[in-house]
Amino acid sequence: MLSQNLSVNEALSGVFGSVSLTAWICLLIPQLITNYKAKSAEGLSMGFLAIWLFGDVTNLSGALVTGLAPTATTLAGYFCISDLILITQCVYYNARNTRIARRRSSAGTDSSEERPLLRRNSTSSSHARRSRHEQSKPDGIKRVVTGDDEPSNNNVWFSNLLAIVAINLVGAAGWFISYRVGAWDKPEDAVVPEPTSPAGISGMALGYASAICYLCARIPQIVKNYRQKSCEGLALLFFLFSLTGNLMYGLSVFSYSQDAEYLVKATPWLLGSLGTIVEDGIIFYQFRIYSPKNISENGVNGAHDSA
Numbered sequence: 311m312l313s314q315n316l317s318v319n320e321a322l323s324g325v326f327g328s329v330s331l332t333a334w335i336c337l338l339i340p341q342l343i344t345n346y347k348a349k350s351a352e353g354l355s356m357g358f359l360a361i362w363l364f365g366d367v368t369n370l371s372g373a374l375v376t377g378l379a380p381t382a383t384t385l386a387g388y389f390c391i392s393d394l395i396l397i398t399q400c401v402y403y404n405a406r407n408t409r410i411a412r413r414r415s416s417a418g419t420d421s422s423e424e425r426p427l428l429r430r431n432s433t434s435s436s437h438a439r440r441s442r443h444e445q446s447k448p449d450g451i452k453r454v455v456t457g458d459d460e461p462s463n464n465n466v467w468f469s470n471l472l473a474i475v476a477i478n479l480v481g482a483a484g485w486f487i488s489y490r491v492g493a494w495d496k497p498e499d500a501v502v503p504e505p506t507s508p509a510g511i512s513g514m515a516l517g518y519a520s521a522i523c524y525l526c527a528r529i530p531q532i533v534k535n536y537r538q539k540s541c542e543g544l545a546l547l548f549f550l551f552s553l554t555g556n557l558m559y560g561l562s563v564f565s566y567s568q569d570a571e572y573l574v575k576a577t578p579w580l581l582g583s584l585g586t587i588v589e590d591g592i593i594f595y596q597f598r599i600y601s602p603k604n605i606s607e608n609g610v611n612g613a614h615d616s617a
Contacts (some may be wrong), residue, residue: 316489319333324380324489324568329481330558333551336477338392342399342543351400353543357530359400365523369582372516376575385559392485457576461590465556470550477554484599524582528589535596553590 345351353604453500535541560583565575 319565319567321489323562325485326558326565327385327562328485328488329378329394329478330555330562331388332481332484332560333477333555334385334388334392334526337548337551337555338396340547340551341396344543344545344548345403349401349403349491352407353397353541354400356397356400356404358527358534359393359397361523361527361530363390363397365520365527365582366390368516368523369520369521369538369579372513372578373518374513375516376513378577385555387560388575407408407611453567473547474550474554477551481558506576512577514578521578521582521585524583524586525589528586532592532596534587535593535600540601541593541597541600544597545592548596549590549593554586556583556586556590 341488344353366386366389370383370390371384373383531544534543560580563579563583566572566575566576
């Protein structure tokens with residue numbers, strides 16, 4: 311049973327927020343593994359990550375100022391930490407691979423005049439064949455994490471669905487345990503600023519700024535995928551966890567209170583979380599039409615027609 315100082319709406323907000331937090335905690339794992347296995351982060355757009363980080367910083371600032379739901383504030387803080395971890399890894403691999411490419415380019419320039427052209431072409435073709443062979447090897451982690459190189463797309467989506475179900479179960483159980491130990495007891499002296507106060511106005515401005523950043527962040531990644539006609543290097547579960555996190559985050563904010571004044575105050579957070587779901591849908595569609603199987607069998611246009 312719920313304690314007297316915790317309403318049903320607040321309990322639902324806590325459950326949704328806990329599921330969202332679980333999704334965001336696990337969010338990085340698929341992409342970090344993908345980057346580590348490839349020793350590269352070329353699949354991710356740095357513009358996407360930079361705008362996303364700025365949106366999370368303004369999101370956290372606005373949530374703190376306006377006194378948003380506790381789960382919303384906690385998630386906003388974790389967003390910033392997770393962004394920095396992923397950006398650090400991407401910057402490291404990008405810098406590392408740039409140095410390696412420069413050294414190889416320098417070494418290749420020194421010996422290029424002494425190397426027969428036919429031999430260079432043969433070596434390049436052999437390397438390409440080996441790369442394709444390596445990519446075709448079965449890799450359970452890669453199939454589940456990225457959705458690439460699998461014999462059946464249905465199997466991968468089923469595996470990912472199981473991961474999403476597990477996230478929901480673990481998140482709900484996590485909230486119940488934390489509630490039983492008193493982690494969700496409300497402080498009696500909690501102060502929420504008035505919407506017309508300087509703090510309230512500042513919080514709303516920060517909230518809308520974060521919403522704009524979230525809505526714009528996916529654009530560089532979508533454009534990058536479109537130009538390369540590929541989602542190689544992207545982890546499918548990364549975006550599925552993001553979708554789950556955003557959906558549950560929005561439900562957490564909405565279920566906390568249906569009071570009109572509160573919903574107006576929470577509008578930018580709802581817009582930022584639920585609005586990005588549409589853009590995630592575009593990325594899922596790109597995973598579909600740019601999958602190696604569809605491109606090799608039908609070409610991009612054929613895959614587009616059959617999707």
